[in-house]
Amino acid sequence: MMFRLTAILIVLLLQLFLYLRLRSYIIEKRTLPRSAGPVALGLFLFFNIPVPVVMSYFWSLTHLPAWVMTVLMPLFIWHIATFFIALALGSLLLLRLPFVLALRTAMLHPTIRTQVTTMKETPNFQRFDASRRSFLEKGVIGLSAYSFVGATAGAVSSGEFEITRRTIIIPGLPEQFKGFTIGMMSDIHSSIFMNREDMSAYVKEMNGLKTDMIVVTGDFVNSKTEEVYPFAEAFSELQAAHGVYGCLGNHDFFTKNVDMVAKKIDECGVKLLRNDAVKIVKGDSYFNLLGVDDIGRNMQPDEYFAKALAFAKNDQPKILLCHKPYYFQHAKDLGIALTLSGHTHGGQIVFGTVERTPISLAALASKYVSGHYMLGDSNLYVNNGIGYTGIPVRVNCPAELTVLTLA
CATH class of the missing domain: 3.60.21.10 (Metallo-dependent phosphatases)
Structure with missing residues (x-):
């Protein structure tokens, strides 16, 4: 029982982390339609509300009709793909963490804080920052596509x-x-x-x-x-x-x-x-x-x-x-x-x-x-x-x- 509860908690926490990252991106990306936020929330609820039921109830089953497996396959694909995406994004955040902490600590000094603020307002820095954001955005989109395509291919070929x-x-x-x-x-x-x-x-x-x-x-x-x-x-x-x-x-x-x-x-x-x-x-x-x-x-x-x-x-x-x-x-x-x-x-x-x-x-x-x-x-x-x-x-x-x- 404890193992199952721990597994459910880990899955849902990873999903929450990924949803919050996506929500933050949608808020920053003002060119997206207003429906993007509700659609994202709906997707995460749709694929996560069944998780506690599936992971608890299935533990006691000894037989499962083939049609149930077919119905549940999108759920499995979603969680495989999003697990890898969450893992990759989490790793990037951990790699950034020492640099972010070092910068924030340095900016406690008034002179350094003024210099950093001034630098961020220069055209060269803003062009660099825009290019960096574009690169990261394309990278995450590519990672997401690879994850979902790979998970789908794995589901289709699982009997091989x-x-x-x-x-x-x-x-x-x-x-x-x-x-x-x-x-x-x-x-x-x-x-x-x-x-x-x-x-x-x-x-x-x-x-x-x-x-x-x-x-x-x-x-x-x-x-x-x-x-x-x-x-x-x-x-x-x-x-x-x-x-x-x-x-x-x-x-x-x-x-x-x-x-x-x-x-x-x-x-x-x-x-x-x-x-x-x-x-x-x-x-x-x-x-x-x-x-x-x-x-x-x-x-x-x-x-x-x-x-x-x-x-x-x-x-x-x-x-x-x-x-x-x-x-x-x-x-x-x-x-x-x-x-x-x-x-x-x-x-x-x-x-x-x-x-x-x-x-x-x-x-x-x-x-x-x-x-x-x-x-x-x-x-x-x-x-x-x-x-x-x-x-x-x-x-x-x-x-x-x-x-x-x-x-």
Whole structure:
């Protein structure tokens, strides 16, 4: 309940900030029609009055008709676009703040205040100020257009996915496992936004890839225990010659009945590795597949890893299933050859990329957001997932099925 109230408050405060900025602009821009103010107020009320109802009521639903999603999509698009606009404008204000404070402090001195006032009245300064305002105005208009176009495109293409193929070099890999393929899925988030039919379609696609083994790296459900039943129905069809394995994610623990969720996942054919390990055997060779439960706040990752490693006391290569990618350095230090993770959704809402790092909220929590990373000889692969957190939209970050070929 507290999380929901906090989320609603943050959304509404961002909307209030953006509305006040727009209202200030409308007042200053005297060339706009008198109806601009009421229209802006009407838009903000229209898209924000439903927010508390949607964010509170939807939390308890387990099924949502398709037509409701269609009706609500403009609401989702509005909040994605305006969130990014508010974030950008807020960042600009924070960057300006030190200079504004310094100038206002300096102007407390009468001589400096007189000089600044005189300078502002000169034609050169007024031309510069007009040019600056015009540049900022065009920039904000461009930013707004980009945000709404991007959010709309993301909403339209949310059902799309990519199949990513990567070759991963594993030091000491037995010859019999060269060319061995691992199909990877993550962050299913069984919910009103990911129903049984959706999940069955992804299962069919993954089965069609015919990989030797399949792993699912957590967040099977979104937040409720009953969401595991449609998941189990769909994923009972998932098959691979060397088995289907998984680890639990943070959302699986949000259910408060994680053992029941884990039991149903196991029963449907996804073998959960809960701080333990198994040997994947081919002929007379094998490698170790380890899995750990989601590592929550104030918990020590080494304790989880130690329990799993206790089941793999040998010198054969070790592959780890760990929902969050945050612990890659720990895994590397413990001799893990390959860590498979999810959690980040690849950013889900991505507004660009800087040197491989997606510009998204996920990048604030970890530098490992999407794709293949290396520390020395140790590998990490972070899957984008197929489900959603919060709003059922992806922007510049399609859902992903991964095929990893060991070499």
